[in-house]
Amino acid sequence: MITINDAISKIKASISPSFKTTIKTIEKANGYVLANNIISPINMPPFRQSAMDGYALNLHDSLTYKLIDEVKAGDPHQPILKPGEAVRIFTGAAVPDTANAIMMQEKVKTNGKQITVQHNITQNLNIRPLGEQVKKGDIALKKETKLNPAAIGYLTSLGITEVSVIKKPDIAIITTGNELVEPGTPLKHGQIYESNSKMLQTALYGLKFYNVTLHKVEDNYEKTLQLLNSVIKTNDLAIITGGISVGDYDFVGKALKELKVNEIFYKVKQKPGKPLFFGKKNNTSIFALPGNPAAALSCFYIYVYMALQKMMNRTEIELPRKQAISSCNFTKKGDRPQFLKAIYSEGKVEILEGQNSSMLQTFALSNALVFIPEDTQEVKINDTVETILLPV
Numbered sequence: 001m002i003t004i005n006d007a008i009s010k011i012k013a014s015i016s017p018s019f020k021t022t023i024k025t026i027e028k029a030n031g032y033v034l035a036n037n038i039i040s041p042i043n044m045p046p047f048r049q050s051a052m053d054g055y056a057l058n059l060h061d062s063l064t065y066k067l068i069d070e071v072k073a074g075d076p077h078q079p080i081l082k083p084g085e086a087v088r089i090f091t092g093a094a095v096p097d098t099a100n101a102i103m104m105q106e107k108v109k110t111n112g113k114q115i116t117v118q119h120n121i122t123q124n125l126n127i128r129p130l131g132e133q134v135k136k137g138d139i140a141l142k143k144e145t146k147l148n149p150a151a152i153g154y155l156t157s158l159g160i161t162e163v164s165v166i167k168k169p170d171i172a173i174i175t176t177g178n179e180l181v182e183p184g185t186p187l188k189h190g191q192i193y194e195s196n197s198k199m200l201q202t203a204l205y206g207l208k209f210y211n212v213t214l215h216k217v218e219d220n221y222e223k224t225l226q227l228l229n230s231v232i233k234t235n236d237l238a239i240i241t242g243g244i245s246v247g248d249y250d251f252v253g254k255a256l257k258e259l260k261v262n263e264i265f266y267k268v269k270q271k272p273g274k275p276l277f278f279g280k281k282n283n284t285s286i287f288a289l290p291g292n293p294a295a296a297l298s299c300f301y302i303y304v305y306m307a308l309q310k311m312m313n314r315t316e317i318e319l320p321r322k323q324a325i326s327s328c329n330f331t332k333k334g335d336r337p338q339f340l341k342a343i344y345s346e347g348k349v350e351i352l353e354g355q356n357s358s359m360l361q362t363f364a365l366s367n368a369l370v371f372i373p374e375d376t377q378e379v380k381i382n383d384t385v386e387t388i389l390l391p392v
């Protein structure tokens, strides 16, 4: 049995960022990481652009100008201004080459075809220069930038419609157990509804991993072997739940051994999630999470989350941790370090009742896990505790 820190270090050391790339249309690229530098195909702005509604001027020594024309946003024409001439102009419109400043209309008095500006102005005032944001041929966004809505807007403003990004992993969720049935079927004695697959799929979707397939297998060694063999070959990540403990019908460990999955660790000194397995075969990472639903989800957030971030080459790979003030007392049973379902708000955290790893009701109310280290037995009101914020 290894420590939590060892387990975390081993996962970090065994997963390298994925270099598989894929092309995404820009509207589907949010959350992806760029596989290459994006070179701007145009200047942005593509022309000298007015930043104000007002008057474009060809500056001269007097404050009075002769109004000769008008340019609206989108107009293609370029009036030619002599010194002392002005054109009416609007925000976003192309500034004529012969104009060298814009005066906002609030600071201009008009009198028919004559206008008077309130004071002298400097060259290029209120003109957004050609290529001010990015120049044609320059790097618009660097390789490894994670795309967000602003990036999608920015790249679209450059006329870009698709991008090459790091492919997100293909993920298989495999649930195991004879007792598991789909909701919709009445339960026979001894059966329960299978819930881990939907729970983990939802957690993955919440993290924007959508290439997820669901598989289930009964407690049968041959079938487990066959299924695991095929999903490991065709996915970047396999998340198995159940069948990893020591019971006579827990076949996952035996099957992984038979398939020559390289065991990186099995069993972590922690509660919940003691029988956690992590291994690799070729480039596929394999987690076998305990079947108990709350244990499976805790392990997902503490370990699988990190593996996913590492695959995506992200810098922040663990969930954020905060020191928080406990609003309740808690006594730990046993010496395993514990992750406790909790509600965090504004620096305070409440450890909830109902921490059993088979129970999800408490988890459903939680937005955090409080970490109690091995050497702490007791938490008292107002003690500071380490709190992991969940992405919920």
Ligand SMILES: Nc1nc2c(c(=O)[nH]1)N[C@H]1C(S)=C(S)[C@@H](COP(=O)(O)OP(=O)(O)OC[C@H]3O[C@@H](n4cnc5c(N)ncnc54)[C@H](O)[C@@H]3O)O[C@H]1N2
Binding pocket: 175, 176, 177, 179, 180, 192, 193, 194, 195, 196, 197, 241, 242, 243, 244, 245, 246, 247, 250, 272, 273, 274, 275, 289, 290, 291, 292, 293, 295, 357, 358
């Ligand atoms: N003799 C020992 N027994 C157990 C130990 C041990 O150290 N010695 N460890 C216990 C701990 S801790 C855990 S956690 C569980 C893990 O067992 P498995 O990973 O083999 O999981 P299962 O036995 O298959 O299932 C456990 C529990 O979870 C329910 N389950 C399983 N899959 C699902 C699912 N997809 N949806 C909903 N519920 C699921 C299953 O029915 C069981 O109740 O082992 C302890 N035993």
Ligand code: MOO
Binding pocket: 270, 271, 272, 273, 274, 275, 290, 292, 295, 357, 358
């Ligand atoms: O590790 Mo088990 O998760 O305590 O129920």
